[in-house]
Amino acid sequence: MSQHTPKRFSYRKPAELTGKGSGAHRVVIVGAGPVGLAAAIDLALQGIPCAVLDDNDVVSQGSRAICWAKRTLEIFDRLGVAQAMLAKGVTWKVGRVYHRDRELYHFDLLPEGGHKMPAFINLQQYYVEEYLAERAGEFPELIDLRWKNQVTGLVSTSAGVDLQVRTPDGDYRLHCDWLIAADGARSSVRRLLGHAFEGVTFEEKFLIADVRLSADYPTDRRFWFQPLFDPGQSVLIHRQPDNVFRIDFQLGWDADPAREREPARVMERVQRVVGPGVQCEMEWCSVYTFRCARMQRFIDGRVIFAGDAAHVVSPFGARGGNGGIQDIDNLCWKLAGVIRGEAPAVLLDSYERERVFAADENILNSRRTTAFMSPKGAAEQQFRDAVLELAVECPFARALINSGRLSRPCDYAGLTGVAQDGSGVVGTMHAGQPCLDAPVRAADGTPGWLLEHLGTAPVALVFAAADAGAGLEQRAADCGIPGLRVIPIQSSQAQPRVLQDVQGLVASRYGGAAGVTYLIRPDQHILGRWPIWDPRQLGAAWRAYNGGN
């Protein structure tokens, strides 16, 4: 097997073992996968220091998560890593669905222009981890990356968390005020605290293979129900960088894993998918079953769970990695506010509320995809076949075909604390949604994107007022929201300190009549919107969301 050479990181003897470290940290993050590293960077952008502990010293083996959705890329852009990912990743937006040898339909995920980020890119998880680790290295004062540091013991109290850590140089103790558990589906933090991880395990077995192909194979995501070239129930093929293709084979519940992962048998199978003339080399393969599960609660005192440690889903829909990054986007500004003493600790309950809601949405979608792909019993099989048969002629049936409901940004509308959207403002947006992007020009003439101007701190986006650029600091102070930036936006010519809506897309997407004001959270979700500038309403909405008064 030819393997991607995984990037290794250098272990250093921790300060606590050289007698220099105090052993006391604000935040410890357990796990240096995409979720843990994203958390470290996001906290660093907030000025909060952390130590990241990982029991290994290498990026993930095999490509694992590969599909990164637009919302996740927007978050990665805020963290300063999206450009490297876009440059390396395969951008795609077209998916094709086949039944036997017939194409039923294809879909385009981003039919609308005027967004900085594409609908999806495919990029092996090891590259994502590599770029995140590189970016984390740009904050040497704030991020203390500790490879080969394994958590072996843990005591959580109301004052923080005491950790026992094992390294090649021996064991040491650490104390932290807050701990983020981002140590994956088999989370040791979760195990050490004795938390349940309940859900459904599916019997269906899958063979997953990453193969390197010689020929120029198509970029589109292609999914076959009952392919003629394979004895299994379905096949999915998807392109990644370096001419590596991910192929998922649905083997059925009664497959023999040992036999199915025999290299010769796998290669024979792969060859039938790609055609006889194409050279292929194995990168990685595995036979797996999957489960949908989540913790009952994501916060236990000073320990906060995120990503796969908190919830797992089936891979169809790319909701695992994307969901984990969105957890971090939701969490870090809140934790930073609590640590700085600007927000009450009860604000963290909104992390749990919103991300439990998101996890349930991901689990629901992933469970339905699984049901559609592996019908149980004659009636379910008949409905599934009927949907496939009607799909070419009847568009409604295409909407029922479920080969993966691809990750969409979570909408927190209607959840506790999110402002009611009775504002009378038009446009496609509402409180709870993440902001839509659009092209803008900065006051100094630099072309860019709206989302580049939002995030990390709260923002009041105010549409077109006559003296838009004047007295911004005073207007921000009137709201009483810590760190608030007021950003005026207009379609007319450049003015000092005013963002220019170059194509009018911000106004049309946000219903931006004169005076309309959006209060935007540091994670770029809309907290509330109003038809006029009213600092008391902004302040009240912020305090209501924070849970204090």
Add this chain to the structure above:
Amino acid sequence: MVQLRTQEGFAGRGDDFYEHLVEAHRGLSEAESAALNARLVLLLANHIGDMDVLSQALHAARRHDGP
């Protein structure tokens, strides 16, 4: 004549409907499932009522059966 609507008509809730449909059959024998489907077709046909639409639907469904 009113045309049979074949565009998506679930207002984005197709997955909800499909899950309900499959759930309704959970635990039934094949004969019981077939009987449930028969009752369901009659209920929906009565709700639609329009003979032209029902004829087009019957025709579209029948077309997929081999001789």
